[in-house]
Amino acid sequence: MSEPLFEFLCRMGDNTLVLGHRVSEWCGVAPVLEEDIALANTALDLIGQTTLWLNLAGEVEGKGRDADALAFRRDVWEFRNVLLVEQPNGDFGQTMMRQFLFDLWHKGMLTALQDSSHDQIAAIAEKSLKEVTYHLERTTDTVVGLGDGTDESHDRMQNALDRLYPFVGEMFVSDAIDTAMMAEGIAPDPADLRPAFDARLDEVLSDATLIRPTSDFAHKGGKSGQRHSEHLGHMLSQMQWLQRAYPDATW
Amino acid sequence: MYAQMIKSTGKGVKSLDEMDPEERAFQERINAGGKIEPKDWMPDGYRKTLIRQIGQHAHSEIVGQLPEGNWITRAPTLERKAILLAKVQDEAGHGLYLYCAAETLGVSRDQLTRDLLSGKMKYSSIFNYPTLTWADMGAVGWLVDGAAIMNQVPLQRTSYGPYARAMVRICKEESFHQRQGFDIMMKMANGNEAQRKMAQDALNRFWYPSLMMFGPSDKESVHSAQSMAWKIKMNTNDELRQKFVDQTAPQAAYLGLTIPDEHLEWNEERGSYDFSEPDWEEFFDVLQGNGPCSVDRMEARNKAWDDGRWVREGLLAHAEKKRARKMAAE
Secondary structure (H helix, E strand, O other): OHHHHHHHHHHHHHHHHHHHHHHHOOOOOOOOHHHHHHHHHHHHHHHHHHHHHHHHHHHHHOOOOOHHHHHHHOOHHHOOOOHHHHOOOOOHHHHHHHHHHHHHHHHHHHHHHOOOOOHHHHHHHHHHHHHHHHHHHHHHHHHHHHHOOOHHHHHHHHHHHHHHHHHOHHHHOOOHHHHHHHHOOOOOOHHHHHHHHHHHHHHHHHHOOOOOOOOOOOOOOOOOOOOOOHHHHHHHHHHOHHHHHOOOOOO | OOOOOOOOOOOOOOOHHHOOHHHHHHHHHHHOOOOEOOOOOOOHHHHHHHHHHHHHHHHHHHHOHHHHHHHHOOOOOHHHHHHHHHHHHHHHHHHHHHHHHHHOOOOOHHHHHHHHHOOOOOOOHHHHOOOOOOHHHHHHHHHHHHHHHHHHHHHOOOOEHHHHHHHHHHHHHHHHHHHHHHHHHHHHHOOOHHHHHHHHHHHHHHHHHHHHOOOOOOOOOHHHHHHHHOOOOOOOHHHHHHHHHHHHHHHHHHHOOOOOOOOOEEEOOOOEEEOOOOOHHHHHHHHHHHOOOHHHHHHHHHHHHHHOHHHHHHHHHHHHHHHHHHHHHO
16 A cells, blocks of 8 residues: 555655746746745745655655655656646746646645545645645636736737646546555545536636637646656756755755 | 945935924924824935835845845755745845835835836845855855844834834844854754855855945945934944944854954954955945846846736736726626
8 A cells, every 4th residue: 555655645745846846936036026925925835735745755655765855866757746837937827827727636636635534644635725725716816817918918828728738637647546545535536626627727718718728638647757748857957956966965 | 234325315414403393393203213104294305315225125125036046946955945935035025015115205116116127226235146055045144134134123213114114024034034044054064074165155255245235334424424313224334334243253153164354353442343344346346237146137137027017917907807897887
């Protein structure tokens, strides 16, 4: 049991780690001061959640690794985040669309995980859900505001959606790890989260005057770790640099 | 100290007898320790000087995000990354309170932003220096925030109400920032050889720029004299610099680091440290836009503002559409 559970916890923690890192790249250069503050807030929440998920992963693994060891000392192929979250920030519209699509999945996932048979997972989900509910409110408002704003903002948001939509499907694909989690009552079947996601996505896109891409083609390989994008390696080379360059140092 | 060389009226301080009754009442209120609020009468010079000072302070908070933001994506642990992010987020928040305080004086945040981006208004010289190693995150918190606090603590008693209240909140957060900086320095100074080297190198590079933050001696400055009479400046630059050196020298000794000043010495008679002045020529070069990162910082701020235009316009257009739809429905 411990290996699929470890994998599952890495998936949760790597999603928040990688997305938190991406969002933190905005520090000091957002379109308005309020957005600088809000983006930092989102990044902080995600990094906090990462610590909880990856510390638990390390505990389950039982090899003495903590959240920092997992975050800073694994290579690309050991990362289990979905491809969506490692996509580069692009413009502010792409960052917000990526966040919205992730938040909408994340909220559904955490809501289900509150009923997990695993007490610590249920507790982390409950705490995270409070934060993510707010993230989703904010990104929904921003996607609607920019989609239904000027011609330029509308076009940029449509481009962002077209660019990122092929990464949505991976969040709902079930594999052997998910089956093992379902069997233990630890986590839901990701496929079961899709109908509610789709319904809400359609509502928001309609308010935002955006058109959902017709193809449901989905890139895969992030959550299995089999084939990440080229972007992840560059992110890790920056994020992990100090830990790798000075392996015996404490910080 | 995030406001440097703020020009006041340049005319010298009037005596109470030289003032008309309105100005005299204003000055007497300040002398008695009273607060001036946005709707109260105030001399034009007081308003303009405060706008320059609060605006420069706010801009410093905004530009000050950049040298620390430079290390957020390379922070060595999750906890350090979270602390640094929280600190930089506080700085954006300080910028926001300060712009709000300036707005009570009749200038908009957009106008102040345009003046920063065009180079008409300045920000603190310190943020034109690069952050080159992780130890610089320690040095910035310990020295730069430490120097800023020297000035900001007395400003909690400044005569202008909204500025004083903003400063109360800012000071609480700044003292946390300084402690986190010192904590990084302790880890580095007590770490391995490379870390100790980084810590000493950071102190070497940030010591004199930190002393420059207080500005050149203003004993003879008519601008400072007026600002002090109005209680929008509470101490001379030399007083604050001395206080900073007296506080910091023992901390450096505790860390086992050497302040890069061969003349630094305890003066028993004065009960203070003697120390060397920074290179004021370098300071004026930095103010002229020739700091090591001056061009990069302004480019980064201008790029952020230009790239964000479509977002600001989009959100504004949406808010107007919503309002129009609501009115049509009523």
